Structure formats: C-alpha cells, structure tokens
Amino acid sequence: MDLLLNTVQPYDWGSRTLLPELMGLPPTGAPQAELWMGAHPAAPSRVARGDAPVPLDRVVSGDPEGELGAGTVRRFGPRLPFLLKLLAADAPLSVQVHPDLAQAQAGFARENALGVPLDAPHRNYRDDQHKPEMIVTLTPFQGLCGFRNPADTADLLDALEVPALRPYIETLRVAPERQGLAEVFRAFLRPPAGLLDAVARGVAVAAAGAGEARVAAYDRVARAHPGDPGLLTALMLRYVELGPGEALFLGAGVPHAYLSGLGVEIMASSDNVLRCGLTSKHVDADELARVVRFDAPPARVLTPREEGAEEVYPAPVDDFRLSRYLPRAGGPRRRVTLDAPQILLCAAGTATVSSAGEHLGIGPGQAVYVPAGAEAGLEGAGTVFRATTGTAERLG
Template sequence: MFVSIANTPRDYAWGSTSAIPRLLGTPETGEPQAELWLGAHPGSPSRILDPARTGGATDLAAWIASDPATAVGEKGSLSFLLKILAAAHPLSLQAHPTLERAREGFARENAAGIPIDAPERNYRDALHKPEIIVALSPTYEALCGFRPLAEVREIVDLLVMLDGSQVAPRWELYGPIVHLLEDSETVGEPDGEVLRSVVSWLLEGGPEVDALVGHLVRTTEKALHPAHAHLTDPYTKSLETVVLLNEQYPGDPGIIISLLLNRVTLSAGEALYLPAGNIHAYLRGLGVELMSASDNVLRGGLTPKHVDVAELLEVLDFDPLPVPYLRPERQVDGLQLFAPDVPDFELARIDVGDAEVLPLESGVPSVAPTVAFAPQGPAIAICIGGSVSIAGASGSVTIARGESVFVTPDEGELVFAGDGTVFVAAPGAPANELP
C-alpha cells in the first residue's frame, strides 16, 4: 500500500526561512523552517492525507499503533525518522548514547520520577540515535568528532602567535589547556584522556574559562579582520567558526570546544555518519538527515537548553578519529545506497529520467530510465525534484517535487520511473541487528 503523507516544518530559531521551500516548491511563511519530519515520532508524526485508506487514522503514529501488521509488518514499529534539515545558524553541540546507555539511562530517570517532558531529562526513550546527513546544498558545514591532539597543539600555537603578545604557547590565559597538552606529552597519556580533561575543564566553567573565551574571540576577530593580511593557515575555517559561534552564543565554552573538533565542509551529495558518542554540531546548510526514531540528545554547549556535564562526559567518545564520511555502499545506474552498520535505517537516492547515464566516478549521481530498489521493510519516499512513479507488488503511486509517501512492506521490491529524484528511507539490513 502507498499512503500519501505530509507534515509542517518545525520552526526552530536556527532554521532557514527559504531553503526547504525552495527545495520542495512549498510556500515561504516568513518564519524559520528548520526540519521537516517524516515518520511516526510522537514529537511530530506525519499526517495521513487520506485517512479513509488507514481506517480513519489521521497520522502515521496512530495508524501504526492501530494496525501494525498492515503498516509495518513484522518490524512492529518504525525504526527510523527521515528529515529535511535546513540550518541557517549553528545547532547545539551534541552527542547521542549507545543502545545500552540509553536503556540504562531511561530506566534510571524513570525510577527517579523525572517527567518525560522535563527540561532536565536526558533520556526520553530507551533507544540509541545514530544518524547520517547527506548534503543537498552546494556546501554543508559541520563539526564532528575530536581531531588529533597534534592538531590541537598546532591551533594553540597559532592562537598565541596571532595574539602577538607571546612567542611561546605558555601565555597565561591558555595555561590550563597548554599544561594539559604538555603533561600528556611528558607522561604519554592517551589523546582521548587528555581531551576528556580539557572538555571537562571547559564545561565546568568559571572565571578562567570566561576569560579564555573572551580573549580567544578578540584574537580571532582581529586576525580575520579584512583590514589585515588574509590568513591562509589550514585552520582558518576553524577560526572563522569561533567568530560565527560567538555571534550566536557569546561567551559559551562550546566556542573553545569547537577548536577540538574536526571542521568539515561537505559538497552536495557527500554524507557523514555520526554514531553513538560522536560529538557534533551542524553549522549551516541543507541536507537529508536519517536517524533512529529516538529523542535522546546529550548537549555540550551552544544552547540555552539543559547541559548535563557528568552524563555527557560518560557518553562522549573522546578518541580522535578521521572525519566519518559515509560513502555509498552500492552505486549502480540511478541508485546510491547509504547504509551504515546499524539495523535501524538505510537511505537510497534514486535518480531516474531519460538523460544520458553519467560515469559514477564523476561524483555526479547517475540517471537511469528505471531503477529497482527493495526496502528491508516499511519505507518512506520523498521527491525533491521532477516527478517519479513508484510501483510495487500490488500498487503504484506518482509523487512530484515536495510530495512524500509511506510504503508498506508488502509492496516488496519497488520500481522507480519518470524524470526526477527521490530519497527513500528504510530499515537497515537484518545482519546488523543489535542484541
């Protein structure tokens, strides 16, 4: 069964007023349109456009609850949440727990009697929340994961040089960070433990941290001022991020933490995979985001919301890692499949039309007259351009730019035709099932 669905974009303050309307051909409202949610998450379940087809259920969550056998089959629930995300301003620094940590934290907070909707609540369900983001805008800016400690030392050296008041990285305000870095070299402490110490010191706050944030911002603003020579250091983007974050969250310790993280610019079509424990923040751009259907977020700054420092330190993975790019697992004519090693979801990009098939190595999605894709269960498809027909075992539908549809698992393999682009979210491979 193909069931047409829709939703109203979330109006978070960091959202763009125009990016989602321009992508989907929908009206601008003058208000931010930050995230369009497609799924059954209780925070904003998708509306069913023809309730007569779903026994009168008016949203996807209600239909799944009333008739799970038809809607999601043996899965029993919808394991993923698909979003179109449009950031005009930086989001908070955040990380998500492992499945084990989420189960333990949810039970612990329930036992403590903390209301599910309480601002200080960390765990609103017993699920983990890995996620992927695929860039749609020409560039998509983000912070993700801790960078190597050697790079952090180079950034501290650069900051002292830019300040111009010292010739060595022992300047008083940077002292706590410098000493932590130098001590780690002396005793051979693992990079992850050093980064844990630095982040803990920053998040605890206090006069020293406040002074360091203020001076760091003044130093970078001075170094990046147009009146001065153009800075061509490899860390220029990281320094520009300091200024950007201070405009939105003046004085926040997360401004310094941003220098400890990988600074990433995705091109359109590139993707990141953010597993449990990976600290990240989206800075600016338009993308397709797919995640587990969870609302467990541990924040680490750049937000007026609750920050539980002790819990965050337990959740974070402090080991420096390369930028977690997610390459398509499968690329055939007209199909790119982004499939991380989790059972919750995978994301297919489908490009169909009569255009000449482009070589995959060009980095441009190829186009094919028809494309076949077999979801591992219930699926959600959204058209971001043109018009595409989708045919399954017993039904078919045509969706145009801006339209979306829920597909029940009995449709099996789907065949796409027409002239357009569709993203399809579905559960991941059974081989990735977690205990």
C-alpha cells in the same frame, strides 16, 4: 502506499529560504529548520486513510506487522525504527552527542526510577534507544564533527594568543591523547571566569587576520551564540565541508554540530540528545563526560556505492538504510518492493510511485510511505532517496 503530510519544525537556527526554494514555495519569513517524515510521536507524518488524515504512528500501532513486516517487529518492536528529515541550517546547531544503546537503556531506567518526568527540561534520556544518524548533503554544507587531533587543537588554541589558554594547550601537547582530550573537554564544560570572553575576542581577532581562515567557522559560532561556553568545546572539534551528495555518519559518543546547508538526514527514532553548548537547553556536564567518546576515530566523509539500480550510503547500523536513485529519463520502471517499511523522498525533479494500480506523483520535498511487502514501482527523472531499515530484503 500513502502520500505523507509532514511537519516543518521552526527551530531558530533554521534557514528561511532553503526549504521553500527546494519545494518551490514562497518563504514564510520564519525559520524552517527541519521537515520530519516518519512516525516519531513528537511530530508524526499524517496519511489520508479514512475521512481525515491520520498520524502515521497511530497507523503503525494499529497493525504493526501489516505496516512494518514481521521481521521489523521482531527486531525493533511495534514502531518505525527510523526518522527521515530534510534539514536546512542557517546558523550553528547545538554541540551535541548521542548515547549508545546500553547507555540509553541505563539512563532511561535511572531517570524513571528517580521520578523525572519525561518532559522535564533537565531530563537527559527521553526513551531507551540510541540515536545514530547520517546526513547526505544537497547543497554545500559545513559542520563540526568529532575531536580534532590534540596537537592540532593545541596549535589552533595557540593561534588565538590567549594567555589563559596556556594550561590547556600544554595538557593537549603532553598528556596521552585520550586523557588530554578528556581533561580539556571537562574543563571547557565549566570554564573559569573570564576565559570565555577572552577566547571569543581571540577568535574574532584571529578570524580577521590574514591566513586564519581556519578560525572563521568558530568566529561564526561565537557571533551566533555570544556568551555561550559551547564555543570552547566547538574549538576542539574538526571543521568539515561537504559537497552535494557527500555524507557524514555520526555514531554514539561523537560530538558534532551542523553549521549551514541543506541535507537529507536519517536517524534512529529517538529523542536522546546530550548537549555540550550553543544552546539555552539543559547541559549535564557529568553525564556528557560519561557518554562522550574521546577515543572515537574521526568521522569520514562518505560517498555512495552502487547496488543495482540505487546508490547506497553505508551505515554500520540496522535501524536505517539510506539510498538514492538518480534521474534516468525514459529509463525502465524500478521495482522497490521490500519486506520492510520504506519512505521515498523526492529531492529534485519529479517521480511517480505506483502500487496496486495507484499512481502518486511527487516533486521536491514530497514523500511517499510504502508499507512492508507492498508491490511498488518507481519511475521518472527525479532524484529520490529511499529510507528503510538496515535489515530490509527485496521480495520476489
């Protein structure tokens, strides 16, 4: 097992205080948006093996079966199939969607055939993997997730009292559900001149009015991203609030954007993100229209279920599995040996991970990597999240 040395991503939407407060560190004054834990090549964790820290992706590629287990390699290839993060948002992220596996494979092959460089700003598919994800909240958390019922969106747009919205409101009211959503979404990706400014003014007026608290989140979006047409697509999405310990799973084709809060996020290890707005990055309206699922059911707020000594957050994919151990002061040592790789992240308090006579103490924001098959135990009064694959089995 190895204590992970992890990279903080300073994206401009990140909080300046949430991660430092969790980890007991002084703020740097800069945004600290995400702490990455895993072997993603963009920012792999490092482990102390040999004379100097070594990137975890290099460790995995040097001995895939030894690190991941034969079953993981057969299913996912010689790579760690999940990425774990601490995410701390203080401003709205981009509205985005992720492709399913078939779309990712086809899109990656198509852009390769066209000779689009992997690091090109206009590239949509940077690998051939899907990117389902789940976030478990550590603080009160706000986000936009999935399409609202078309009639409810029509009511919200109507409340803005913007005459130019009338055709879109009518479409949402009278067209079949999927057709109406698709038509308005595509139109909002390329709005006519003047519509965005009129809507932003309408949102500001409505948010200031009595009884229009439902518009406040969208007013915040407009203020954080002035002049960005992503406000229009954001208005089609359902506003959600989560309490600590609740979760959202986001599958392929579901548009979403986090607004604020701190959480533990896990996802398939992929870079495939198609953005709908609230960003200065590339927006491909045509590809978005192919990837977005207008018939996807609303994302449900999830709570964990007990499985033995841990609480598991259910996800309908096998790229990852996320569970939580709650504090049990003076309780028995828990055996956490699996036939798959795992990362143990402390989110509160302290805990000790033991393996082969070695003991690693971890506090909030610290994580330990345990390779497949390693005999490992967990004890202490900390809240610990365990990330592994959905195909993992206990050994012994």
